[in-house]
Amino acid sequence: MKMTRRALGEAAVxxxxxxxxxxxxxxxxxLAQTPPDGQRDWLAEARQSRAAAQxxxxxVPVAPDVEPAFRFRA
Amino acid sequence: MNDDVFFAGITELNQRWRTREFSxxxxxxxxxxxxxxxxxxxxxLALPMTAIALRRAKDIDKELKDGRLRGPLQAVPYGxxxxxxxxxxxxxxxxxxxxxxxxxxxxxxxxxxxxxxANLIGKLSMVExxxxxxxxxxxxxxxGPGLNPWDRTKWSGGSSSGPGSAVAAGLVPYxxxxxxxxxxxxxxxxxxxxxxxxTYGLVSRRGAMTLxxxxxxxxVLARSADDCGNVLQAIAGGDDRDEGSAGKSFYYFPQYARxxxxxxxxxxxxxxDWAEPPMxxxxxxxxxxxxxxxxxxxxxxxxxxxxxxxxxxxxxxxxGAAFEELIASGRVDQLADPSQAAGLRANLGIPAKDYLRAxxxxxxxxxxxxxxxxxxDLLVAPARYGQAPPVAEPxxxxxxxxxxxxxxxxxxxxxxxGNLAGLPAISVPCGMTGTTSGRMPxxxxxxxxxxxxxxxxxxxxxFQKRTDWHKQRPPVSS
Numbered sequence: 047m048k049m050t051r052r053a054l055g056e057a058a059v060x061x062x063x064x065x066x067x068x069x070x071x072x073x074x075x076x077l078a079q080t081p082p083d084g085q086r087d088w089l090a091e092a093r094q095s096r097a098a099a100q101x102x103x104x105x106v107p108v109a110p111d112v113e114p115a116f117r118f119r120a
Numbered sequence: 121m122n123d124d125v126f127f128a129g130i131t132e133l134n135q136r137w138r139t140r141e142f143s144x145x146x147x148x149x150x151x152x153x154x155x156x157x158x159x160x161x162x163x164x165l166a167l168p169m170t171a172i173a174l175r176r177a178k179d180i181d182k183e184l185k186d187g188r189l190r191g192p193l194q195a196v197p198y199g200x201x202x203x204x205x206x207x208x209x210x211x212x213x214x215x216x217x218x219x220x221x222x223x224x225x226x227x228x229x230x231x232x233x234x235x236x237x238a239n240l241i242g243k244l245s246m247v248e249x250x251x252x253x254x255x256x257x258x259x260x261x262x263x264g265p266g267l268n269p270w271d272r273t274k275w276s277g278g279s280s281s282g283p284g285s286a287v288a289a290g291l292v293p294y295x296x297x298x299x300x301x302x303x304x305x306x307x308x309x310x311x312x313x314x315x316x317x318x319t320y321g322l323v324s325r326r327g328a329m330t331l332x333x334x335x336x337x338x339x340v341l342a343r344s345a346d347d348c349g350n351v352l353q354a355i356a357g358g359d360d361r362d363e364g365s366a367g368k369s370f371y372y373f374p375q376y377a378r379x380x381x382x383x384x385x386x387x388x389x390x391x392x393d394w395a396e397p398p399m400x401x402x403x404x405x406x407x408x409x410x411x412x413x414x415x416x417x418x419x420x421x422x423x424x425x426x427x428x429x430x431x432x433x434x435x436x437x438x439x440g441a442a443f444e445e446l447i448a449s450g451r452v453d454q455l456a457d458p459s460q461a462a463g464l465r466a467n468l469g470i471p472a473k474d475y476l477r478a479x480x481x482x483x484x485x486x487x488x489x490x491x492x493x494x495x496x497d498l499l500v501a502p503a504r505y506g507q508a509p510p511v512a513e514p515x516x517x518x519x520x521x522x523x524x525x526x527x528x529x530x531x532x533x534x535x536x537x538g539n540l541a542g543l544p545a546i547s548v549p550c551g552m553t554g555t556t557s558g559r560m561p562x563x564x565x566x567x568x569x570x571x572x573x574x575x576x577x578x579x580x581x582x583f584q585k586r587t588d589w590h591k592q593r594p595p596v597s598s
Binding site for chain 1: 253254334364425426430432436458461462463471474476478479480481482483485542
């Protein structure tokens with residue numbers, strides 16, 4: 047089984063926060079200069095971009111007997 | 121310690137340790153001090169592991185005293201992208217919602233390197249969640265934007281930003297990174313280091329963050345193809361606890377790969393025109409240098425598929441599922457890039473039929489590439505067609521106007537194509553843009569059939585014997 051975040055208990059999260067050096071969590075000067083872009087509807091843009099990708103792949107002909115790649119091993 | 125040590129290759133460092141020019145403790149301390157001092161300059165450091173590494177170095181020195189030699193990685197420090205778990209230490213995945221996350225088990229690849237005597241000195245920064253929600257700013261990371269050692273106003277690439285910057289600046293001799301679609305090749309090309317993405321399934325991902333089960337790969341960023349080969353041998357191998365594992369090992373024997381004069385290499389002249397103008401002289405010279413190795417160059421064109429869209433659908437659907445709990449909890453809004461949070465939410469709306477269609481088209485892509493590799497042995501193409509963008513500008517701005525209209529597709533799209541097909545590729549530094557000021561690295565990609573790493577590395581080694589682009593150092597002052 048792959049290790050995922052589900053293996054993590056909340057207690058461990060709280061206790062470990064102190065291990066991350068505070069200086070490393072501070073945003074850099076360059077990041078602070080990034081404009082906020084507060085006027086954009088990010089979710090609408092993201093949905094639009096995925097809809098465009100879905101339309102693009104719908105144009106690729108695929109015969110019914112073509113199976114998905116990378117099936118899990120038995 | 122002389123600055124040359126920080127830019128030496130793995131084999132040289134190991135040799136100098138074995139001949140007692142320096143101890144593992146001295147070498148480790150020197151690299152740890154440099155990583156802690158200069159890492160934050162590039163936003164490359166996620167977590168210093170100096171105390172652990174120095175304790176480990178003492179044991180490694182004792183092994184030398186006892187005559188217990190374990191191979192070229194022994195005593196050599198390295199870094200790891202912060203999506204690889206190390207037991208008892210924070211593993212942030214570059215994302216604020218996971219800033220205090222700690223696992224109880226160390227990632228398989230780190231365990232494997234530990235057995236070779238390699239010494240992990242720090243976790244390195246990355247784009248949050250490896251960019252699974254479609255990031256649009258360099259600052260999409262808990263640690264701030266990855267800054268390029270060649271020019272700190274430029275991006276280091278992502279999502280393996282820290283590994284790219286740290287290797288380029290001589291903060292670690294090599295680093296482990298990961299690639300789902302371009303996250304090793306991109307930073308390697310932009311930072312001027314060598315980056316190897318292995319065949320899907322060759323390296324265990326146990327203990328690594330999951331973005332897309334059918335596309336995630338762990339690989340290496342280092343000073344040379346030879347270093348990448350030595351590290352790959354150590355980290356490759358089957359793993360019953362990784363569902364994607366191919367159950368194969370890798371032995372680095374490029375000298376037994378087919379002679380270069382028997383190889384047919386596919387390339388596309390149109391690729392030069394697709395690249396941004398300042399990159400073109402370097403790419404053209406690199407193709408010429410590849411031809412001078414004795415291989416036969418032949419013109420090819422990439423099979424016609426919407427690779428970028430396919431990768432978006434597969435990574436989106438799998439990444440949305442992998443991070444479903446984060447999205448449902450609302451903690452996804454803690455990400456630094458609002459576009460990523462929105463992207464992850466939108467990923468949950470990708471219909472199963474479209475995901476399955478994309479996966480079925482991957483079957484066609486694999487077949488087309490198998491067909492192509494019955495005619496040519498390897499492909500060469502630009503690792504990236506654009507230069508490192510400024511960190512202060514979003515990536516979704518308008519494309520610069522084109523000065524040329526390429527006459528064919530060339531091999532454009534090879535990075536998502538290679539990732540969709542699970543094929544191995546390496547990016548080698550192949551030149552610099554400009555002449556004096558504003559020089560930035562350019563990378564050449566060599567891609568081969570599944571499990572052809574020795575052949576890919578053999579050509580990359582020969583290219584690096586004939587050029588010195590991989591030996592160029594950015595202007596790092598300590």
